[in-house]
Amino acid sequence: MTEPQPNPPQSALRLHRELSEVWGRPSGLRGVLISVNHSELGLRFMIAAFLFFAIAGCLAMLIRAQLATPGGAFLDTALYNQFFTMHGSLMMFMFAVPLLEGLGMYLLPKLLGSRDLAFPRLSAFGWWCYFFGGLILLSALAAGVAPDGGWFMYTPLSSKTYSPGINADVWLLGITFVEISAVAAAVEITVTVLRLRAPGMKLTQMPLFAWYMLGTSAMMLVGFPPLILASILLELERAFGWPFFDVTRGGDPLLWQHLFWLFGHPEVYIIFLPAAGAISTILPVMARTKILGYGAIVSAILGLVFLSFGLWVHHMFTTGIPHMALAFFSAASALVAVPTAVQIFAWIGTLWKGRPEMKLPMLHLMGFFSTFVMGGLTGVMLAIVPFNWQAHDTAFVTAHLHYVLIGGFVFPMMAAAVYWMPLFTGRSALRGPGVMAFWMILIGFHGTFFLMHLTGLMGMARRISSYPDNPEWIWLNLSSSFFSFIMAAGFALFALDLLLQWLFGPRARRNPWGAGTLEWAMPLPAPDYNIASLPLPGQSALEIARGEGLLPGAPRGRREVLVVEALSGAPRHVAILPGNSALPILSASVIGGFVLLMLGGLYAVAASALVVVTAVLWQWQRWMGSARSEDLIAAAPGLFLPVHHEVPDSLARSGLVCLLIANASLFGCFLFSLGFLSVIAPNWPAPPSELAKASGLIPAAILVISLLLAALLARMKEAAGALMALPALLAALAAAGALATVLDDPGAHARNALRAAAVGYIALHCVISALLAALCVLQRRDGRIARGRTGAAPIWRIWQDYTTVTALVLIATVALQEGFL
Structure with a gap:
């Protein structure tokens, strides 16, 4: 291989045209279906997530209308069970996780100085799995066969004996279909953060948002497989009678709880970490200073990632586990407050050091502080075993959950939406509606859920469609329902404010907040290719736009990104990414057909559909490697790099390692199931012949x-x-x-x-x-x-x-x- 001469400098306009031709997509419906651009897919995830949030919010209003009075006749019990199950499922699986996926997909390449994610087709495949899985869940809701066993689907109530319809199957198959998207995003984000940074950007120099997303993706790789395994085992039991959870045949319903909460509690921090990343990015900008305690925050992130997997049993304190286990998990549940407090104090210190400006993003961050800290304190209360025994399965737990999730995720995500809206649309916000929406949401939220702490302490159970005519509960429930509608109106006004900004907002100037991160070094809205050249340390936005960085333009007519060494950020090779493709939507459609066949009970046909799935996925391999040897690419003057199919340490290899980490997590949970049933389950062993x-x-x-x-x-x-x-x-x-x-x-x-x-x-x-x-x-x-x-x-x-x-x-x-x- 020879060393080519570097490309001659070009004008910024010529670079833009050249890059747009390579990184763009066809217009019309065909372009929408085959696009693999990370910015477009990230926006799709975020818009769809907010739509699911709106649907789940409407279900919550129906629930509050039912609970406004004792013996409410607004909904019958069967419909109420479907609504509260779908409310929780949509919020957890269709809103929170996809929203963080979309934000990470959209922002990470821009923050890290890259042109795309590591696996563009995998991102598109994840989107279509999410889209089709959501359609299955919403169709079941419209048809009256939505899941009705709670978003936790505890056995044996979700077994075939007690849930004979397809309601539970919709949850098991639909949610698992959606979780394919989550695992794909985890692989995508992990490899992108580790391998697609700007040249010379060490791990210790990454923006904090990248650290948060790296911790989140690592938790998703390990945390989602337990629920995937549990869903597969329960579906095998429902479809074929394999008794993993049937106590009469050697199974145990507690196995489901262990597998579910092995996912369920890390899920809380999977949701919180990206929101905290947004806070650590936005707060210093609003305070006009640098973040305080970068190293301490990174250590806290790593501590949360580690500790979050040792807390799942605190959801099972009332199941009769040994006292030694109670003590261990109680201590671990209290200890996890320490890395969270480190971040809180770092943010408070940043505000103290700087000169905060009470712009709209900062108002939403103040809403976060006033809400999440209260949720954290009630979390410490629930970590104490005697109190947990009293408050378990009461409205107190429901209030705590919403203080943590809405306080720790929704308020920061609203701040993020307002802060990055100029990057999404190129337009600035209108004055007025956003501030009014914030105060309506804040007042409505605390009026709704603070009172639920009190009803819980008075003994009101959760997940009930009616309650006795207890005088001390009536006015608290009615007040909660009243404030919930104020909160709902606030969210509607917030959505309207974003829509008005997109349609009628004035054109935003570049970097309207005066931030120091790379995503603001590009035109607004960001072009398909992000940046004309990859940034070198110390370069200005103008130098990057003129093509004075690495890999300027697209002189070879293909999508090229720089791959670096994971720790040091030293350039290693150039990866040639695949362009727009129909394979992601085709693959997701075939898998969706398999899910529908399983829901219809056509198991033999569904098995044959797996052959079609294999045939479609086989087509993906055509991009793996080249049939001819290539010259070294002149990434910059004096820097010549090989292409990805000339080196063993490719992005595909890194992606496979991440996928095998998720696989190993599922395998470890299966070994746990083997050991748990053989030791704990009744009616065991049954000697084989x-x-x-x-x-x-x-x-x-x-x-x-x-x-x-x-x-x-x-x-x-x-x-x-x-x-x-x-x-x-x-x-x-x-x-x-x-x-x-x-x-x-x-x-x-x-x-x-x-x-x-x-x-x-x-x-x-x-x-x-x-x-x-x-x-x-x-x-x-x-x-x-x-x-x-x-x-x-x-x-x-x-x-x-x-x-x-x-x-x-x-x-x-x-x-x-x-x-x-």
Whole structure:
């Protein structure tokens, strides 16, 4: 490969035209369907999230209308159960998480000095999964078959016996469909923050918002798989009778609670951290100073990420767990207040050091301080076991939850919407409506939920559609309902204010707030490509616009981004990103068809639809590598870098590592399920038949030997190992099938169901490994794997190693339980 000459300088207008042609999308409906631009997708996520917030808010108003008077006849019990279930589900899964995804997708490349996210098609795929999953949930609500078991879906009430319709299936399949989007966003954000920063930007120099989003994405990778596993297990129980949670056949309903809250409590901090990132970005600008305690805040973020996974049992203090566990989780629940307090005091110190200006974003931040701190204090109260026993499942807990979520997420997100609106639209706000909306929301919120603390302390239970004619409850509930409608009117006025700004607001000048972060170094609204050249340390916005940074323009007619070393930010190579594509919407549509077939009970047809899913996803691989060797790219004068298919440490490899972290979390939760049921669940063990024990030894041994052989062959260079490993992988798959046939009936006992699920997990990974090995063979034939070009070989090797390790662990675990080891 030769070293080319750097591109000659160009005018800013020529750079803009050149970049717009490459990074833009076709006009019309076709452009909307195939776009993979991160700015457009981020805005779609945020707009859709606010629409779901409005729908969930309307459901909340119906709930408050029902509870305004004792014995309310506004809603019948069945409809009330659907409404409060959908209210919680939409707020948690369709509003909070997608809103933070959208904000991260839109802002991170701009803050980090990049042109796009690491995997544009993955972002688009996540959007369409979110969109179609939301349509399924809303269609069920309109048809009167919405979920009705609470947004936590506790078993056994959500089992087939007590919820015989498809209501619970809508939740299990629809929410899992949406969670694909969350995991995709977590992979996207993690790799983008670590690998697509401006050259020379070390981790310790990143904007705090990037640190917050990195912590959030790490928590999503580990926190969402437990709920995905729980949903899969419960759907298997409902559809095929595998008794994971049926106490009469060796299951235990408490397993659902453990898996759900392994997700549910980190979810609170998954929601809070991006909001805190917005605060740490906006607050110094409003205070006209720099943030106080950068290092302390980063340490607090890492502390929250770690501690949040040790708190899930405090939702289960009343289930009869041992006193030692009560003490441990109570202490952990109180300890998590420490890193939160570090951030609060850093923000207060920043205000004290600076000269705060009470502009509209700052008003919303003041609403955050006055609300979230109260929610944190009641959280510490609920962490104390004796108080928790008294307040559990009362309106006090509902009030605490809303103080934390609305105070800790909604108020900061409203501040973020107002602050970054000029970046989204290029227009400034109108005077008046925004301030009035803020005061209506603040007064309405505290009037609604502060009083609910009192009704909870007086013993009023949550999740009830009517209550006795207790005099001490009547006026509190009526007042809460009255203030809730004031709050709803405030939110409506807030939305109207943003709409008026978008339609009629005056043109905003560049960097209207006087901020010092990179997203304001570009025109308003931001163009498709973000910046004309990637910024070098110390460059001004004008120099960046003139193309004096790295990778100016698009001289090769393709989407190029700079990939850096994760810690130091040193440039490593240039990644060529795929352009607009119909594959994301096609893939999401096929998966959506699978979900609908499952809801319709057409399980055999749904199984065949998985073949179509595999065929569609196979088409994604065409972008992995090039059939010809490329010259080094002149990223800047004197800096020549290879392209991504010439190096082993590509973005795809980093993305696979992140995906395997999520996979390992699911696998660990499955091992937890094996251990929990075998030790805790009643009606256990159910001894397997001697025939099953003996007949399973041979296929298990073949499976182990085949996987070890495939892992050994994967160490060979280029694609030769893949070609030789294919027979071993097919033998492993056949052995997994033979092992499944000798298992006892999975519907007879939870032991058998867990064994069958373990075999299915191994078989699925063997199929994917075989497909990746076949891909390596094809890439070798096409020239995409050759001297200096790795193609998909590193990805297959990592996946094969993971498959081998997890299969060995599962087989060893089962062998220990059966007494073979």
